[in-house]
Amino acid sequence: MINETDDQKLHSGPVVAASLPLLLAFLTLMVSHHISRLTKELDNVVHSYGHWIPGSTGSGPTGSIGSYSGKETLALGVWLVSWLIFHLLWRKQDFPLQAWTRIFVIGLLIITLGFFHPLADPIVLFIADLVGAR
Amino acid sequence: MHTGEYIHDHFSKIVIRTQVAVALTLLLLLPAANFFYPTDYSMKAGIHGVSAILAIIIGTYLTHRSIPLIKGMHVRLESLRLWVLGATLLNLAGAISGNWIYMRYRGQEGPRDWILAHVPTFHNVLMEFKEFVSLFPFPLMLTATFTLYYYGMPIQHRRDITRFVGITILISWSFLILGFVAGLVLAKLRFV
Numbered sequence: 001m002i003n004e005t006d007d008q009k010l011h012s013g014p015v016v017a018a019s020l021p022l023l024l025a026f027l028t029l030m031v032s033h034h035i036s037r038l039t040k041e042l043d044n045v046v047h048s049y050g051h052w053i054p055g056s057t058g059s060g061p062t063g064s065i066g067s068y069s070g071k072e073t074l075a076l077g078v079w080l081v082s083w084l085i086f087h088l089l090w091r092k093q094d095f096p097l098q099a100w101t102r103i104f105v106i107g108l109l110i111i112t113l114g115f116f117h118p119l120a121d122p123i124v125l126f127i128a129d130l131v132g133a134r
Numbered sequence: 135m136h137t138g139e140y141i142h143d144h145f146s147k148i149v150i151r152t153q154v155a156v157a158l159t160l161l162l163l164l165p166a167a168n169f170f171y172p173t174d175y176s177m178k179a180g181i182h183g184v185s186a187i188l189a190i191i192i193g194t195y196l197t198h199r200s201i202p203l204i205k206g207m208h209v210r211l212e213s214l215r216l217w218v219l220g221a222t223l224l225n226l227a228g229a230i231s232g233n234w235i236y237m238r239y240r241g242q243e244g245p246r247d248w249i250l251a252h253v254p255t256f257h258n259v260l261m262e263f264k265e266f267v268s269l270f271p272f273p274l275m276l277t278a279t280f281t282l283y284y285y286g287m288p289i290q291h292r293r294d295i296t297r298f299v300g301i302t303i304l305i306s307w308s309f310l311i312l313g314f315v316a317g318l319v320l321a322k323l324r325f326v
Contacts, residue, residue: 018277098297
């Protein structure tokens with residue numbers, strides 16, 4: 001049962017504006033994770049973004065989450081800021097959602113594989129050597 | 135297209151509800167036992183375990199509710215979005231408590247040290263994967279919640295949007311169960 005008047009009021013923009021930032025945030029998580037593994041200096045840089053999180057520094061038996069806090073902070077920032085911007089830009093726009101759903105799922109799958117070290121590490125090291133980050 | 139719902143009779147309702155009650159109680163005992171384990175971190179382990187298994191239970195229930203969404207059938211939206219909101223909060227609790235217990239995991243003579251000394255692959259591959267994909271379910275579920283509340287009732291007329299929400303719930307569950315099983319394997323291997 002389709003109600004044409006209601007249908008016309010709905011825009012698909014906010015759906016894309018809410019979901020594209022997820023890909024960007026997960027990508028940020030992945031990139032910052034691989035960067036932090038290259039050298040101790042790069043790990044410290046990533047870690048410095050997360051110092052506001054309780055338990056981000058320290059040692060001993062209770063431990064700390066270390067540079068994981070910085071990766072989370074960067075991803076959180078990218079997620080929320082890009083969501084806000086995209087939402088303001090696209091709330092009256094329409095996108096082909098069927099195509100976007102496909103891109104979204106495939107994007108998530110690729111990013112997920114990026115966290116699987118046996119698969120991702122050779123690619124990361126290849127890129128790091130190219131840009132001389134190692 | 136409007137499709138009627140399958141209505142259970144009295145007997146099947148009793149069977150289903152009894153099964154749910156028994157399974158829920160017994161499954162909850164699995165992580166709740168962590169509170170009584172002989173370790174200084176029993177509180178952290180218990181909270182993370184209980185929030186994780188509750189997220190799994192509600193997430194699994196929601197995968198069933200997401201099927202009519204994907205097929206564009208009529209759904210009870212008010213009830214559905216409350217469940218999705220609940221799942222979002224539980225996933226957030228799982229992520230925060232996960233951060234909390236992760237500190238001890240990385241602590242001196244903690245599970246990480248032990249695993250690296252005995253079976254390093256479980257940390258280098260499994261944990262390094264788990265710690266990140268476990269962060270995915272909360273924002274995915276929040277996106278589903280946002281969409282259901284943002285559009286409200288008229289969402290039922292947009293099959294493409296309900297389909298996206300249904301698929302997002304299924305994906306959220308997939309990452310949840312990946313993280314959950316990996317977490318169980320690691321906790322079994324070396325408890326905090």
